[in-house]
Amino acid sequence: MINILSYVCIVIGLVFWFWGTWPLLGSRSVLFKLHSLSVADTLGSMAIVVGLLLRIPHEWPLLVLGLISLAIWNTVLGYVLAYCSTQEDS
Amino acid sequence: MSHSAITDNYLYVIMVLLPLAALMLVIQTSPYQALVIRGILGAVAALIYAVLGGADVALTEALVGTMLAITLYAVAVRSSLVMRLGVLSGEEVRSNLHWRPLLNYLRALLNRYHLRLELVTYDDVQTLHQALQTKDVHGTCLVCRPAEAVQLPDDDRPAQHSNPSTVPVDTLESPYLITLRVPRLYEIFTTELPPVMAQVKALGDDGLDDLRTGDRQPALADASTLTEDD
Amino acid sequence: MAGYLNLLLRLAIWFLLTADLSWANILIGVTVAILLPRGVSNPGTLKDWLRTLGEVVVAIPQAYAEAFEIMLRPHRYEVVTVDRAKPRRSPSLIFLDIFLITFTPKTIVQRYREQGWYEVHRIQRRPTQ
Amino acid sequence: MTAVLMAMIAALLIPMVEAFQDEDIWQRMLAFASIATKTSVMILVVSVLRDDWMIGMVGVLILSVGNAALMLLAHIIRRLSEVMEEY
Numbered sequence: 001m002i003n004i005l006s007y008v009c010i011v012i013g014l015v016f017w018f019w020g021t022w023p024l025l026g027s028r029s030v031l032f033k034l035h036s037l038s039v040a041d042t043l044g045s046m047a048i049v050v051g052l053l054l055r056i057p058h059e060w061p062l063l064v065l066g067l068i069s070l071a072i073w074n075t076v077l078g079y080v081l082a083y084c085s086t087q088e089d090s
Numbered sequence: 091m092s093h094s095a096i097t098d099n100y101l102y103v104i105m106v107l108l109p110l111a112a113l114m115l116v117i118q119t120s121p122y123q124a125l126v127i128r129g130i131l132g133a134v135a136a137l138i139y140a141v142l143g144g145a146d147v148a149l150t151e152a153l154v155g156t157m158l159a160i161t162l163y164a165v166a167v168r169s170s171l172v173m174r175l176g177v178l179s180g181e182e183v184r185s186n187l188h189w190r191p192l193l194n195y196l197r198a199l200l201n202r203y204h205l206r207l208e209l210v211t212y213d214d215v216q217t218l219h220q221a222l223q224t225k226d227v228h229g230t231c232l233v234c235r236p237a238e239a240v241q242l243p244d245d246d247r248p249a250q251h252s253n254p255s256t257v258p259v260d261t262l263e264s265p266y267l268i269t270l271r272v273p274r275l276y277e278i279f280t281t282e283l284p285p286v287m288a289q290v291k292a293l294g295d296d297g298l299d300d301l302r303t304g305d306r307q308p309a310l311a312d313a314s315t316l317t318e319d320d
Numbered sequence: 321m322a323g324y325l326n327l328l329l330r331l332a333i334w335f336l337l338t339a340d341l342s343w344a345n346i347l348i349g350v351t352v353a354i355l356l357p358r359g360v361s362n363p364g365t366l367k368d369w370l371r372t373l374g375e376v377v378v379a380i381p382q383a384y385a386e387a388f389e390i391m392l393r394p395h396r397y398e399v400v401t402v403d404r405a406k407p408r409r410s411p412s413l414i415f416l417d418i419f420l421i422t423f424t425p426k427t428i429v430q431r432y433r434e435q436g437w438y439e440v441h442r443i444q445r446r447p448t449q
Numbered sequence: 450m451t452a453v454l455m456a457m458i459a460a461l462l463i464p465m466v467e468a469f470q471d472e473d474i475w476q477r478m479l480a481f482a483s484i485a486t487k488t489s490v491m492i493l494v495v496s497v498l499r500d501d502w503m504i505g506m507v508g509v510l511i512l513s514v515g516n517a518a519l520m521l522l523a524h525i526i527r528r529l530s531e532v533m534e535e536y
Contacts, residue, residue: 069513084527
């Protein structure tokens with residue numbers, strides 16, 4: 001049961017990865033790609049790590065730390081990239 | 091490792107990524123693009139080391155190889171790939187619209203060689219020339235208006251001239267005079283900067299010495315031949 | 321009050337990283353957490369902190385909901401709006417606000433202006449009128 | 450699990466191709482950010498697959514400190530483009 005649930009989480013994460021990374025190849029603006037990358041790299045990776053957490057519960061402190069740092073770093077990185085790639089023009 | 095039969099399948103595919111990233115890095119010409127690709131290479135290398143079981147090597151690659159190396163290289167590239175051009179503060183280069191075409195052209199020109207242009211302002215011609223001699227700047231740019239000629243300092247031959255020598259400029263010629271001390275920059279400027287934009291001279295050239303002695307006509311002729319045959 | 325939160329954060333990271341609850345480890349963790357330098361900051365009220373932390377917990381399912389929404393119904397149009405920040409926020413609370421807005425996939429904070437405004441970049445299904 | 454890793458490698462190839470073909474430096478930075486996250490999640494997956502605590506530790510450490518260089522680089526590139534277009 002837990003095993004199936006973990007596979008579901010990992011597959012959802014993989015779907016997020018592919019859906020969010022695919023627009024990188026297009027010719028949209030940096031910020032638009034950043035939106036889809038936040039789906040892929042933050043939420044998708046978090047889903048994958050949760051799936052791993054369900055598989056190996058005894059490594060939970062490590063994986064929870066990974067989960068937290070994924071959420072914080074990727075979000076802050078999204079903000080920094082958005083801030084740096086747009087020039088100040090006010 | 092005991093699970094080599096399982097791992098072999100994906101291991102080979104992951105291994106291919108490293109030479110791929112390295113090839114991408116090697117064919118980059120712009121230093122900043124290369125830095126970004128270096129980061130990608132570092133991430134892929136850390137993945138491979140970790141997958142092969144070298145946890146310590148992977149950690150070192152991520153922390154030192156990627157983070158520290160990129161930081162140091164970024165600082166080095168940013169502080170070295172720059173051309174410092176000395177100008178006079180009285181001419182208000184930054185705010186004057188008159189300067190814009192020349193500066194834009196220079197930026198585009200230097201951009202092709204991945205150089206940045208940095209303007210350094212000096213109060214008078216004396217300090218400007220001093221800065222060029224002491225290698226504070228790579229070149230100077232002066233305006234020589236047809237009516238009022240620019241004064242060149244002649245500190246090395248004070249006895250010969252009581253009054254400072256002047257450079258008269260033909261109205262057909264460009265009003266800008268760029269003096270460079272770096273041979274490679276001089277080469278680039280003389281081949282790619284059209285003479286209507288600015289005249290280019292190298293520091294310590296015969297032309298400049300002639301200018302100093304006050305022989306005006308030969309000096310200009312020298313300068314124009316210099317710009318043409320290089 | 322927010323100083324305790326700071327200490328708590330450090331201890332949480334320490335114990336998650338070491339995964340060891342022996343007395344020696346607890347002692348080391350507490351000592352290091354107290355000895356590490358702390359920036360001088362004016363902490364917001366505890367109520368603000370608790371509410372923002374609650375919002376962080378709520379934001380996770382909301383982010384997944386938004387992700388599914390933009391996957392199923394494509395949002396093609398981009399727009400930049402300017403939002404008002406809540407008044408009298410300490411810098412760390414502003415950071416949490418920016419984190420919350422950027423964490424959800426539809427919105428990204430582009431820039432924070434000093435007067436308490438966020439420039440938010442968001443994607444929409446229809447072009448703005 | 451091996452199939453999952455194969456799919457992850459395929460997903461990793463997308464930003465690599467993007468970094469190869471796109472000349473714009475910000476698009477490349479996006480690809481770099483994507484690759485950095487993806488590789489560290491892959492390290493975590495491998496560590497769980499092999500039940501190797503040490504590799505997992507490395508994965509988490511790379512995840513938590515690896516992005517710092519990216520942010521610094523982003524700021525430097527931003528300063529650079531500011532200098533280029535300042536006047």
